[in-house]
Amino acid sequence: MNNEESNKENNNQIIQGDKNIIIQVNNNHSTADASEKIPNPKEEKNIALAFIITGSLNITHELTLKVIEKHLQKIADDADDAELTIVDVDEGSLKFVLQGSPEGLERIEKLFNSEELTEIFDVPIKNVEFIEPEKEKLAFSITGDISYTDVAKIKAAVTGVDEKELLIQKIRTYRGSEKLNLSGADLSGADLSGADLSGADFSGADLSGADLSGVDLSGAILRGAYLSGAILRGAYLTEADLSGAYLRKAILNGADLRKAILSGAILSGAYLTRAILSGAYLSGAYLEETDLSGADLTEADLSGAYLRKAILNGAILRGAYLTRAILSGAKLENSKVINAKFSSNSQGINEQLKQDLIQQGAIFEDS
Numbered sequence: 001m002n003n004e005e006s007n008k009e010n011n012n013q014i015i016q017g018d019k020n021i022i023i024q025v026n027n028n029h030s031t032a033d034a035s036e037k038i039p040n041p042k043e044e045k046n047i048a049l050a051f052i053i054t055g056s057l058n059i060t061h062e063l064t065l066k067v068i069e070k071h072l073q074k075i076a077d078d079a080d081d082a083e084l085t086i087v088d089v090d091e092g093s094l095k096f097v098l099q100g101s102p103e104g105l106e107r108i109e110k111l112f113n114s115e116e117l118t119e120i121f122d123v124p125i126k127n128v129e130f131i132e133p134e135k136e137k138l139a140f141s142i143t144g145d146i147s148y149t150d151v152a153k154i155k156a157a158v159t160g161v162d163e164k165e166l167l168i169q170k171i172r173t174y175r176g177s178e179k180l181n182l183s184g185a186d187l188s189g190a191d192l193s194g195a196d197l198s199g200a201d202f203s204g205a206d207l208s209g210a211d212l213s214g215v216d217l218s219g220a221i222l223r224g225a226y227l228s229g230a231i232l233r234g235a236y237l238t239e240a241d242l243s244g245a246y247l248r249k250a251i252l253n254g255a256d257l258r259k260a261i262l263s264g265a266i267l268s269g270a271y272l273t274r275a276i277l278s279g280a281y282l283s284g285a286y287l288e289e290t291d292l293s294g295a296d297l298t299e300a301d302l303s304g305a306y307l308r309k310a311i312l313n314g315a316i317l318r319g320a321y322l323t324r325a326i327l328s329g330a331k332l333e334n335s336k337v338i339n340a341k342f343s344s345n346s347q348g349i350n351e352q353l354k355q356d357l358i359q360q361g362a363i364f365e366d367s
Helices: 003-009 061-076 102-113 148-159 163-173 351-359
Strands: 013-016 047-052 085-091 094-100 123-130 138-142 341-343 363-365
Touching: 148 163, 351 363
Parallel strands: 047 138, 341 363
Antiparallel strands: 047 094, 085 094, 123 138
16 A cells, blocks of 8 residues: 555544544645643743654655644644744754744653654654753654755755755765765755765765865765766765766866766766776766766776767776777777777777777777
């Protein structure tokens, strides 16, 4: 049963308790009556409540905020007081900050501590406690994992701050204490130059046109990421996973891509002059009209790569694998090809060029 069917069957139950606190959301997203009524709190000055959710919440962000507000207010029965309102969202993993009465906040804490309310969005609650002696903030943690991309989306919906600006701010203040998950993030055109993003997850992220000059992306995951027109001049991408990434006309001059995975990546028209690609995996990559002049491709795997009209003048191809590569119109002037392996019937290599390459130490073998 998928999530949508499950929600319909349970009348869109969102917050569930082990005992008798059940809040329901009707099809118009309004809350039904709670199964337990709580007396209205005394009139008190509103204070802040913070609670943390860590979990994969497969829900619409703006709707989530409204539902949580209504549910917590219904639980605290805070109708005669100021509304419980989400006023901020922070990470670690996902922290909502609300305004409400002290009684309302204490009531919510008691419900969690008495195990009358143990889950939110079907994710178990791990811990509930006031996080300050003044009891002005209450935190409850739920086990799981959530990407900062989702944190930023929800925070943007709450605060009105631009989502992309929140992501950039996070990147600028990132200190590498834990792996940064920015999968699916929209960072197109962002200036991230010089940032330390080693090991970060950018799977499926949009970094097209972004300035990533000098960025440390060593060991980063960029599978299926969009980097068309991105500036990666002098970037560190050692052992980064760029398989299936879209790098058309990206600027990677002088970038360090040692042992990077670029299998199936699209690098057509990209600039990789003097880039270091030794030991890189480029099997099946699209390198049509790519400028690799002066690049170090020592022992790189270019098997089955599409190198039509690629510029390899002065490139170091020692021990590289170019079997089944398509080299029609490629330029190989002054390239270093000692022990480079080509297919005997490589497309784009005529007999004269073949003999010249053999004299320079290239190896042609049946593929």
